[in-house]
Amino acid sequence: MSVSYQAVGWNRTKKVYDSLLAGGLLLYLGIFVGIGSVVHPNATAETLLIRGLGTAALLLLHVILCIGPLCRLDRRFLPLLYNRRHLGVTMFVLALAHGTFSLVQFHALGNVNPLVSLFVSNTRYASLADFPFQALGFFALVILFLMAATSHDFWLHNLTAAVWKRLHMLVYLAYGLLVAHVTLGALQSETSTLLAILLGAGLIVVTALHIMSAVVERRNDVARGPEADGYVSVCGVEQIPEKRACVVTCGGERVAVFRYDGKISAMSNVCQHQNGPLGEGKIIDGCVTCPWHGYQYLPDSGASPPPFTEKVPTYRTRVVGSHVYIHPSPLPPGTRVEPSRIVDESKVVNHAQ
């Protein structure tokens, strides 16, 4: 972690970003209810608000899901990534308002508890046409709640980065549930062609961006074959810009191979904070600096400089001529490895531990 790192930096950019988000959502809801009352004159204000909140939440969810792959395809999207948590919590608040208003509107008037009514008022689970789609929305909302509630760094540290990451991957399950919620519910009853087209387009965009970023990452992984003593060839020295890294897949793990001051060091690509891609960061003040929130690690040991205690696994490296090799077995987090030196191309130097 960088000494200057602040978990929540309420700087001007962040305030402008949040104000734009709040203003944009209010504008969206205003336009949605305004146009809705003209197109559907019989719909009540509550119904329009329920639909406006639901579509706004789903729209934000699409944006959130696209940010990750967009950043892998083009670094200029990275500023969006830094604020993704605010988007996530805002999306949950919108979804919660939609779900709560729906419960009040459709389940609060009988003598059964609205949450019980949600599951017992329609039990035609075997029917596609009459499927109780609201239950799908409820389960998606539970996942979104878990994600929003654990979004603070406090939970990240207590749950560990791996568990936190697994929990937050449930967003894809929530997305699937919501596509089914809208398709089976609103689309069937309302047969809104526009919503059907938008939902289909959203699904295609989210899927295509994920596939494209995976293909680009795979293509960037240099073809490697096993060498005599277990080291594998990963890239040419000239492929790594000074104070930056080349990210390769080795032994099934993504490894960031850094070049700095005539030396080569390799460490896990996964930041201990929120699994940010260290290989997309730079070496600043002698430390590998995560591009997401600025956590820092010493390039030779993978350990954060004192007083911080984060550590990532390191890898043994070797430079032969102008080619870089690494040993695919990761060393325990924080293990120092003497950096390999880049020397005259005709010489062979092995500085592996």
Ligand code: HEM
């Ligand atoms: C307890 C949870 C939920 C309940 C009870 C619920 C209930 C409903 C109901 C009754 C409708 C039909 C509204 C109408 O056509 O008038 C609907 C539609 C919809 N819901 Fe939900 N929902 C829940 C969760 C969610 C969540 C978490 C999201 C998104 C993040 C969501 C997004 C939508 C969308 C986009 C529509 C279509 C709106 C339209 O027809 O324009 N819902 N939901």
Ligand code: FES
């Ligand atoms: S600093 Fe947050 S993920 Fe690396």
